[in-house]
Amino acid sequence: MAGAQAVKPVLELKGRMMTLTVLRLLDPSVEVLARELDRRVQEAPDFFRFLPVILDVEAVADSDLYLDLAGLSGLLQARQFVPVGIRGGGEDWREAAAAAGLAVFPADRDSAGGESRRRQTGDESGPKAVATEAGMIVTQPVRSGQQIYARGGDLVVMSAVSPGAEVLADGHIHIYGSLGGRALAGVRGDTGARIFCRSFRAELVSINGTYSVSEQFEDALRGKAVQIALDGDSLDIRAL
Amino acid sequence: MAKIVVVTSGKGGVGKTTTSAAIGAGLAKAGHRTVLVDFDVGLRNLDLIMGCERRVVYDFINVIHEEASLNQALIRDKRVDNLFILAASQTRDKDALTEEGVERVLTELSKDFDYIICDSPAGIERGALLAMYYADEAIIVTNPEVSSVRDSDRVLGILASKTRRAANGDPPVREQLLLTRYSPQRVQKGEMLSVEDVKEILAIDLLGVIPESQAVLNASNAGVPVILEEDSDAGQAYQDSVARFLGEDRPHRFLQLEKKGLFGRLFGG
Numbered sequence: 001m002a003g004a005q006a007v008k009p010v011l012e013l014k015g016r017m018m019t020l021t022v023l024r025l026l027d028p029s030v031e032v033l034a035r036e037l038d039r040r041v042q043e044a045p046d047f048f049r050f051l052p053v054i055l056d057v058e059a060v061a062d063s064d065l066y067l068d069l070a071g072l073s074g075l076l077q078a079r080q081f082v083p084v085g086i087r088g089g090g091e092d093w094r095e096a097a098a099a100a101g102l103a104v105f106p107a108d109r110d111s112a113g114g115e116s117r118r119r120q121t122g123d124e125s126g127p128k129a130v131a132t133e134a135g136m137i138v139t140q141p142v143r144s145g146q147q148i149y150a151r152g153g154d155l156v157v158m159s160a161v162s163p164g165a166e167v168l169a170d171g172h173i174h175i176y177g178s179l180g181g182r183a184l185a186g187v188r189g190d191t192g193a194r195i196f197c198r199s200f201r202a203e204l205v206s207i208n209g210t211y212s213v214s215e216q217f218e219d220a221l222r223g224k225a226v227q228i229a230l231d232g233d234s235l236d237i238r239a240l
Numbered sequence: 241m242a243k244i245v246v247v248t249s250g251k252g253g254v255g256k257t258t259t260s261a262a263i264g265a266g267l268a269k270a271g272h273r274t275v276l277v278d279f280d281v282g283l284r285n286l287d288l289i290m291g292c293e294r295r296v297v298y299d300f301i302n303v304i305h306e307e308a309s310l311n312q313a314l315i316r317d318k319r320v321d322n323l324f325i326l327a328a329s330q331t332r333d334k335d336a337l338t339e340e341g342v343e344r345v346l347t348e349l350s351k352d353f354d355y356i357i358c359d360s361p362a363g364i365e366r367g368a369l370l371a372m373y374y375a376d377e378a379i380i381v382t383n384p385e386v387s388s389v390r391d392s393d394r395v396l397g398i399l400a401s402k403t404r405r406a407a408n409g410d411p412p413v414r415e416q417l418l419l420t421r422y423s424p425q426r427v428q429k430g431e432m433l434s435v436e437d438v439k440e441i442l443a444i445d446l447l448g449v450i451p452e453s454q455a456v457l458n459a460s461n462a463g464v465p466v467i468l469e470e471d472s473d474a475g476q477a478y479q480d481s482v483a484r485f486l487g488e489d490r491p492h493r494f495l496q497l498e499k500k501g502l503f504g505r506l507f508g509g
Contacts, residue, residue: 100322144390145395160443162393180441 021188022087023076024056030062031035034075041079047149047187049080051159054105058088065116066093070100135171136237142167163203172196174226178223186230195228210235242350244423245357246375246413250391252362254383255420258456258466259478260359261289264481266482268323271355274312275347278359279371281336284328288302290317291322291463292325301329304341310348319468326354334367337416342370364398377414379447383421384433389427389441392417396442416447418481423452424497428497448481450474451494 004107025032041048048216057065063205065072066089074081085103086093097104111225135154142148142157144164155169160177168184172195175183178199186193193207200221204213207230217237247260260276268274276288281301287293292315296307303326310326317323329336349356360371372378380401382392399413400406419438426432435449450456455472459465467482469475473494480490
């Protein structure tokens with residue numbers, strides 16, 4: 001019977017909006033870039049693992065870095081990035097991208113790059129975490145030496161963050177136990193991100209790169225429930 | 241199938257080997273076939289604490305490298321029935337421990353024993369990681385001071401992520417805290433963390449509190465597991481801990497400052 005041979009589709013092409021990290025190259029020297037990448041990766045290895053990136057070459061478009069594009073791509077892969085394409089640059093760059101197996105994306109339209117909120121899970125070596133549409137929820141204690149990163153959203157820790165542990169999020173961080181380690185919110189540029197905790201004993205807190213260490217905290221806030229927000233170029237830590 | 245219990249801490253010198261010996265002897269006395277395995281290759285101590293150092297012919301590494309059979313290497317304790325010791329090698333280092341070798345030995349031991357107590361070396365390197373990898377239960381030995389507590393916290397994180405149970409997605413390793421060298425007097429003076437402090441930081445069940453005691457040192461020097469010193473405070477505290485480990489509900493003792501006698505009143509603060 002001919003009808004039994006109903007064709008089952010094996011492929012579908014669909015348009016989807018995805019958030020991708022853009023790596024802006026600001027120096028035309030491969031060595032300088034490699035050194036800086038190593039430094040960043042060392043700081044937060046799990047942050048970058050298998051992170052798809054687009055290379056924004058606008059700032060170095062006039063240099064001859066495009067000759068090294070394939071090498072640069074390999075260098076990123078060796079550090080466990082997944083380079084998917086380039087953005088910006090002229091004909092030379094487009095040719096080099098094609099030769100290196102990279103896609104070419106149209107140049108930036110809104111340079112502010114409105115922070116989108118896609119959620120992904122974090123570090124596999126950390127406690128079990130559930131990533132939901134609303135962010136990431138961690139129910140186990142985050143212990144010394146562990147690192148949890150909520151990429152693209154908020155992080156909620158139901159238990160304590162021990163001294164020597166580190167939690168990071170692109171959005172807010174809520175900690176319902178005591179915060180004894182480090183908490184870094186808004187790590188990819190969200191200046192509106194905040195940190196909330198029930199008992200404040202942190203070693204370091206940071207919002208969008210502006211940080212403060214325990215030596216600088218007011219004694220009166222120690223052990224208290226606090227919220228931390230960015231106020232200009234300093235942190236505003238106040239009791240809840 | 242045996243239960244595999246790792247005695248671990250991160251920090252050195254907190255009482256892991258003393259605890260392994262005491263808990264092992266306690267379980268054996270309660271009628272369970274128990275074997276103590278010393279994972280501290282290169283710095284073997286368990287045989288000293290157990291008083292069998294002069295009877296070690298073959299060790300754990302010999303068995304792993306199939307230079308001796310388990311039966312040849314297992315040392316039977318002379319005081320307690322059902323208790324056996326598998327000594328570490330003094331002449332090798334931790335690289336001599338292989339994952340497959342350890343698994344094979346533990347699997348073989350599992351057939352004959354109810355409990356396998358793995359005495360972990362300090363640190364979080366190979367020896368310690370292998371000692372905890374196959375564990376079903378963990379006893380975290382901690383002294384009431386900040387560096388010990390932090391190291392224990394680190395070890396708890398590793399137990400939750402780098403064990404066979406974690407790798408297979410099985411129920412997690414059961415973790416219990418044993419607070420050792422506890423001195424209520426020093427806690428009162430603010431020189432030591434209290435039981436409550438440590439419990440709050442580590443957030444795991446409390447198996448027992450072992451008081452700081454001369455009996456521990458005496459027993460170690462004599463090569464006797466301190467739990468067999470039944471009149472000593474530390475021995476009794478270990479007995480309580482073993483009973484709790486086996487599911488009994490016992491109140492914690494030795495947490496309060498003892499009432500001072502005449503001597504204490506004359507010389508105490």
